C-alpha cells in the first residue's frame with residue numbers, strides 16, 4: 637500500500653492518457669533517490685534490471701537475479717510515498733507462467749512493488765494472461781529487449797522494417813488483450829511508437845521511442861550524466877544545465893517530459 641493519500645495508480649495513468657497529459661518515469665534503485673525523484677514530480681519509479689549495469693557494474697542485465705530485484709525494490713518502496721513502484725522481472729524469472737507467478741509474487745509481497753514489467757513479445761502472452769488473472773498489474777516491454785542482447789547481437793533500434801513494425805503493433809495489441817496495463821517501448825522509431833500509442837487504450841511509456849508516447853522513462857544515471865561509458869543516443873544529460881544540482885536536474889526532466897520538450901529531435905530515433 638502506498639503511504640500517501642493520493643497515490644499514483646494504473647487508473648491515474650489511464651486518466652492522464654485520456655486527458656492527453658504526459659507522465660514521467662525514472663529508474664530508481666534505493667530509498668534516498670526514490671524519495672528525491674518522487675518529490676520532483678515523477679509518477680512512476682522503475683526498479684529496472686539496468687541496476688545490473690549501473691549499480692553492480694555488470695556488462696549486461698543478464699546476471700541480475702530475482703533476489704537482487706527484490707532487495708532493490710524493497711529499498712525503493714521504503715523511500716516512495718506516492719509514486720507507483722514498478723519492478724523488472726529479471727532474465728529467466730518468467731520462462732513459464734508458474735515460475736513467473738512465484739517471482740512476481742515475491743516482487744510484490746517482499747519488495748512492495750505495485751506492478752511488474754517483463755520483456756518480450758508474442759511468447760510472453762501466456763505469462764501475461766496468467767499473471768493478470770491473479771490480479772498482478774503488468775507492464776509489457778517491447779522493442780529492444782536488453783535481456784536478449786546476446787541473441788540480438790547488440791543494442792539496436794527495433795521495428796524499422798515494415799514487417800517488424802506490423803509484428804510489434806500486433807504484439808502490443810495482443811499484450812493489452814492478454815491483460816497488460818501498460819506497454820513500454822524501447823528503441824523504436826518514433827512514428828511506430830506513436831501509432832501503437834494511438835491504437836492502445838492502455839498507456840504507453842517510451843525510451844528512445846519519440847515524444848508521442850504517454851509517458852517517458854530514462855535510466856536515472858543516464859539523465860544525471862554519470863553512466864560509465866557512452867550514454868545512449870536518445871538519453872539527455874539533464875545535469876549539464878542544472879549546475880550540479882540533482883534535484884534541479886530531475887525537476888527539469890519532469891518539466892521537459894510534461895511539456896513535450898523531451899524527447900526533442902536530437903533524442904528521437906527514426
Ligand code: KIV
Pocket residue numbers: 663682683684685686687724820822843853855
Ligand atoms: O532496466 C531498465 O532500466 C529498463 C528501462 C531501460 C526501460 O528496463
